[in-house]
Each structure stands twice: as C-alpha cells, then as structure tokens.
Amino acid sequence: MELQLYSTVLMLAAGVNFIIAFALLHNNMWFRTYDVYRRSRTLMALNYVIFAVGFLLHAHYQLRLSSPAMADALTVSYFHSGGVLFGWSHISLMRPNYLTRQVVVRDLSILAFGLVCYWTPFVVGHYSPIVTHLSFLIFFLHATFIACTFYYIYYKVHRSIEQMPAGGSVPSWWTPDTKRTVLGRYHSFVISCHLIVIFGLGSVALTAAFPSAIWPYIVLSLSGIAVFSYIFYSIVEYGNVIDSATSAAEDVEKSK
Numbered sequence: 001m002e003l004q005l006y007s008t009v010l011m012l013a014a015g016v017n018f019i020i021a022f023a024l025l026h027n028n029m030w031f032r033t034y035d036v037y038r039r040s041r042t043l044m045a046l047n048y049v050i051f052a053v054g055f056l057l058h059a060h061y062q063l064r065l066s067s068p069a070m071a072d073a074l075t076v077s078y079f080h081s082g083g084v085l086f087g088w089s090h091i092s093l094m095r096p097n098y099l100t101r102q103v104v105v106r107d108l109s110i111l112a113f114g115l116v117c118y119w120t121p122f123v124v125g126h127y128s129p130i131v132t133h134l135s136f137l138i139f140f141l142h143a144t145f146i147a148c149t150f151y152y153i154y155y156k157v158h159r160s161i162e163q164m165p166a167g168g169s170v171p172s173w174w175t176p177d178t179k180r181t182v183l184g185r186y187h188s189f190v191i192s193c194h195l196i197v198i199f200g201l202g203s204v205a206l207t208a209a210f211p212s213a214i215w216p217y218i219v220l221s222l223s224g225i226a227v228f229s230y231i232f233y234s235i236v237e238y239g240n241v242i243d244s245a246t247s248a249a250e251d252v253e254k255s256k
Contacts, residue, residue: 003065006214009221010059016225017052020232021045027236034242036096036249040089044235047085048228054078055221064217069132073118079200080114080139086196086231087146090189093238094157096249107146114138140201147197154190158183160252178244185241188234195227 024045031038054074058064063071084107091098117135121128161183203220210216238245 002214002218003062006064006218006221007059007062009218010055013221013225013228014052014055014059017048017055017228020228021048021052024048024232024235027239031239031242034246036092037239037242037246039099040093041235041239043085043089044231047082047089048232050078050081050085051224051228058217064214070122072132073122073135075203076135076139077115077118079203080111080142083139083143083146083196083200084108084111086193087150089235090192091150091153093189093245094186094249094252095153096246096253098153107142110138110142114142143197143200147193150193151190154186154193157249157252158186161186161248178241179248181241182245182248185234185238185245188237192231192234195230199224199227 022045024041028038028041028045031041054077057074058071063074087107088099088103114135117131117138121131161179199220203224206216206220
C-alpha cells in the first residue's frame with residue numbers, strides 16, 4: 001500500500017510539473033517584447049520538465065527500493081539542475097544583465113562536474129562512498145552559493161528601489177503604489193527561494209538519512225507540489241506588473 005501510494009504521488013507530481021511547464025511556454029507568447037522575462041519563464045519550464053522526468057524515473061524503476069544509491073544520484077542530479085535554472089531565471093528578473101557568458105560557463109562547469117561525480121560509480125560499476133560524499137558536497141556548496149547570490153542581489157535591488165526617488169528625478173514608472181507592488185513581487189521571489197532552499201537541501205539531506213525508506217518521499221513529493229505551485233504563482237504574478245517591474249530593474253541596473 002505504501003509503495004503504491006508512493007508511485008501515485010510521484011506520478012501526480014510529474015503530471016503537475018508537466019502542466020505548469022506547458023502553461024509557462026504557452027503563455028510566453030504574450031511577452032514578446034520582454035526578453036528577460038520570456039527567457040526566465042522558459043528556464044523555469046525546463047526546470048519543471050527536468051523534475052517531472054526525474055519523478056517518472058523514480059516511479060517507473062522504483063529506484064528507492066532497487067538501488068538507493070542510484071536513486072540518490074538521480075535526486076541530487078535534478079535538484080542541482082533545478083538550482084542552477086532557478087538562479088538563472090529569478091536573479092535575472094532582478095538584475096537583467098546577470099546571466100552573462102561567464103556565469104553560464106561557471107554554473108554549467110560545476111553542474112557538469114557534479115553530474116560526472118554522481119553517475120561515474122554506476123558507469124564504471126564501482127560504488128565509492130568517498131565519491132558519493134564528494135557529490136553531495138558539490139551540490140550543497142553550489143546551491144548555497146546560488147542562494148547567497150540571490151539573497152545578496154535581492155536585498156541590494158530592494159534597497160535601491162526603496163531609495164530611488166531620493167536624490168534625483170522620479171522615474172516615469174514610479175508611484176508609491178507601483179513601488180509597493182514591484183517590491184511585493186520581488187518579495188514573492190524571496191519566499192520562492194526560501195521554499196526551494198528548504199525543500200531542496202532538506203530533500204537531499206533526508207535522502208542521505210533515509211536511503212531506502214518510502215514514507216519520507218511521499219511527504220516530500222506532496223510538499224514539492226505545493227512548492228512548485230507557489231513558484232509558478234510568483235513568476236506569473238510578476239508578469240502582471242511586467243511593465244513597471246522591467247523599468248524598475250533596468251533603472252536599478254543603470255544606477256549601479
């Protein structure tokens with residue numbers, strides 16, 4: 001019964017992720033003139049697809065029972081990929097020029113190195129606890145770096161928008177209500193980051209603590225649906241104030 005519930009919840013989570021990814025890509029055509037926002041929605045859609053595929057692989061092959069070590073590698077792989085895509089997507093909305101070639105090469109290099117470490121033991125047929133611990137360390141360090149970068153940029157942009165009318169002409173988009181609305185949308189990004197950090201790092205930690213148990217992953221999958229739904233909500237709500245939010249982000253970028 002527990003195993004059947006586990007598979008059902010994984011399939012449900014995968015289905016929800018595919019639906020959200022489709023919604024992000026389908027509605028993306030409405031934002032043709034907002035390149036950064038369209039790219040962010042596309043990156044998040046890819047993120048949802050990666051998680052959905054990971055959930056389906058877990059459900060189909062029952063890796064948590066047949067090969068806990070391989071299940072750990074799969075879990076860390078899609079969480080690591082998701083962390084990179086989340087950072088690219090949401091940091092860029094606050095700092096449009098964030099996603100430079102240097103940032104892309106840096107993150108992809110670390111991600112690629114991590115993926116090699118995660119899966120090499122299964123390719124060569126020799127499982128090594130040292131390599132596993134190194135793999136988890138790479139994920140935790142990179143995820144922590146991305147999260148810290150996100151928080152640093154958020155608080156810097158938040159402060160700049162709060163102080164923007166002081167010491168100069170008021171931007172054309174600025175009104176007290178608009179400022180509160182834009183900052184509110186950025187605050188929803190912070191909540192999303194809180195959730196993804198707690199969910200991501202907590203999931204990997206729980207994976208390490210309970211490598212073959214089933215019940216923790218039923219809870220995690222259900223909570224994951226809520227987390228992904230909120231992230232979808234936050235990025236869609238940003239689109240409702242895209243004009244003023246884009247102007248605010250560009251003005252902050254110019255004032256650096």
